[in-house]
Amino acid sequence: MTGFCADVDECIMMADREKLVKYEHFVNNVLREDLRILLEDREKLYENIAALSQLKQIIICISEDPHEEGLRTQVDLGSNFYIQAHVPDVSRIYVNVGLGFHIEFTLKEALTFIDKKLGILNEKLSESSKKSAKIKGQIRLCYEAIGELQALDKTKLTLICKMKVNKRDVPLKAVNINITKVWIISVFANFILWLLPIFFGKYTDVLFPYIAHNDITQELVGLIGPTENKFRMCPVVSPYLQNTLRLLDNNVDSLVDEEILMNNDIQAGGVWEPSDCNSRYHVALIIPYRNRSQHLQQFLTYMHPFLVRQQLKYRIVVVEQAEGVAFNRAKLFNIGFVETLKLSKADCFIFHDVDLLPQNDYNIYACTHHPRHMYSAVDTLRYHLPYRRLFGGAVAMQQVHFKKVNGFSNKFYGWGAEDDDMYNRIEQVGLSVIRFDPRVASYVMLSHSSVWRTEGRLEKLQDNKDDSEDGLSSLSYHVLDKKERSLYTWFLVSC
Template sequence: MTVAAAVALWHRAHLYKALACVVLTLIAIQYLLSGVLDRRSIETIFTINATRYATNNYRNHPRGLIIYGPATVASLPGNASVWPTSALSEIAIPSKSDTIPTGTSGGSAVGVPNQDASTPNTTDTTIQQRCPLIPPNLVGPVAVSLSPTEKKFTEVKPGGRGFPSNCIARHRVAIIIPYRDRPNHLQALLQTLHPILLRQQIDYQIFIIEQEGTGLFNRAMLMNVGYVEALKERTFDCFIFHDVDLLPEDDRNLYTCPEQPRHMSVAVDKFKYRLPYADLFGGVSAMTREHFRLVNGFSNVFWGWGGEDDDMANRIKARGLHISRYPANVARYKMLSHKKEKANPKRYEFLKTGKKRFTTDGLSNLKYQLVDKQKPKLYTWLLVRLTPPQPS
């Protein structure tokens, strides 16, 4: 062997060693980051910024789920065929921190809720797993039945509370439904919603906030009341504000805690499963406890139909947040037919001047009287008398 050949061989050997060191370093970094990925909610796994839906491509070709983290198709729980094609490429893998001694505090941060005494199998001597990032029993599109049926829902506790029995839920969620005089819609929604929420393995409770009397309906104010009253029950991580006439059509539309305020009813059959406009935040939406407090809740001045959701979208942007969404092929809803509400003639005026009231109009000036409260099997019912806010 010549001297030149020996030198070349020596350099090649050191190059291989350097490459091996780089690979080992990357593996170590990936292992360390796995814990960080695990602490993020499922919103990190597939969330889409609202601005992506403002393009023409959205209307014609909705994107599939956006997935972050290392994985293979084999790591998809349950039936992988129910997930959109783009979800099969990679998925976040839970870390060893998913094993939690039950009976201890998991923290009150979003995605790592505390479990209270009513959660099953929580003894100090038992080691229980947190529920998977992606629930294993999801089926994808679900059949929506409008015919009243008797379902016992044995897993649901009085007051409309459900939680997984074999793992610790990652999210504590209050479902807030503003309501008045729509019993058939409510029955259809409860029959559709409970099975989906149970499969999603969240710790949830459904609150029906009914407005007393026959005056103009104030949906936004009822949702503020729902937020306040739900927190009197226990500490929820996030809140889903849900119209009673919208039935979810896909259980992959997770009712979990979002990293950014999430508009959930992206694709409604009435609108041909297309998003009417980019800043839409009506129908069904999700916000964390901290975000809702940051924006001072909904405005209380919108009596009658329309305007309060657009005002909330403005509040979200004013606080440096943005609206996130799941893909249109997942965030699908059926709208039940109903008589159209009387429109608020001042809604555009209130929207124009809303920025001046963000800090003074909302949770900060909410006034109401709790007339009655009951806990039947499938929901917690509150009858409230609203007090119009005084002009500032």
């Protein structure tokens, strides 16, 4: 690049773009295409695993209750037409073993086959995840290398263009830069920077324990106590679950209430339950709220169909805090818990921020044997968690566990530390926090302006460790208004 430089445009035209074009072509036409094919194959694996898990659960139910008189079921004839059928002998079952072949098994043999098949599929799923992570890493490194090259080009061109004295063109000699050497150094440096968080315990998928995908159904806790519903129990995993990754980013279009109601048979107060089976899970979603109308509409648009597909019996409760004092997220959760129990006997409570949305249909919104932090990965944190004791955003707790820890603290006005205080409470009563596989428990966060953490929150967190009376037992508030709106139950409170 030796010669005269008339202006910046001429310098840019002189720059060597060939390597940049090659890198961009490699990323867009090779790596991204490989990733697309890999993700499609992984979707099929998830579907097969879900189908086998559901079949396994059905066989277990049949084994526990042999049905000596036989089994009555419905057969899909196609086009949403079903007929009743009677199976006189349920001791044997035909299982699809692949390539269009079906083999007759005893129930015990079928369970053995399914377990082996699930093991193979989970190994393939694990290998697929490793490959996708490798390709994503290659894409990221390529983009970083492209950025470095572009920065070098601009710096070099700027230096050449500035060497014009008194508007007279001066012959310049370009400095030779070994692009390959620069690229190698850049890649190595970025790789070291990528490894550092692992050494310091920042990456969820390396250091955070979680429930494996195929063990999730064993952790779910169903209805507690008798039920008056005359229907059979719904499956542990709903057959209506669709794609494993339905929400790819936070660009969620909100629908008006009428459109949401048109597609889902939701009752007043944001209540829904299956009409053809008895849901295993009775859930209340508690949403703390103030001045977030757009987020609330996006949340309702997305979450109602999401929960319906999971065959949950649920109610969405929005607790709005009146103006006048700083927002108290934790206290609103306590109020929502107390007021919801006056309306229905929910076994499971999910305390959920209005700006978080689950990406995966198989992230079942039900409670587990221990309190559950709902997300193991979130897009705003590069799908990692910043620290192990995080218990914010969305959490699920059985009614009995929430009462055992005396609910959330009422003292945290402003933003920050109330979720860490809840983590301490859970530990103090001998419970532990669990999370699901990040491939299932992944979330996106709706865009919003940053909120400053409240000063003194850490000191308050430390002082609150031994205050066992703070919580449900010391809760005081006034309900200013309440309504069963079309998509949710609404409380306006002062606290």
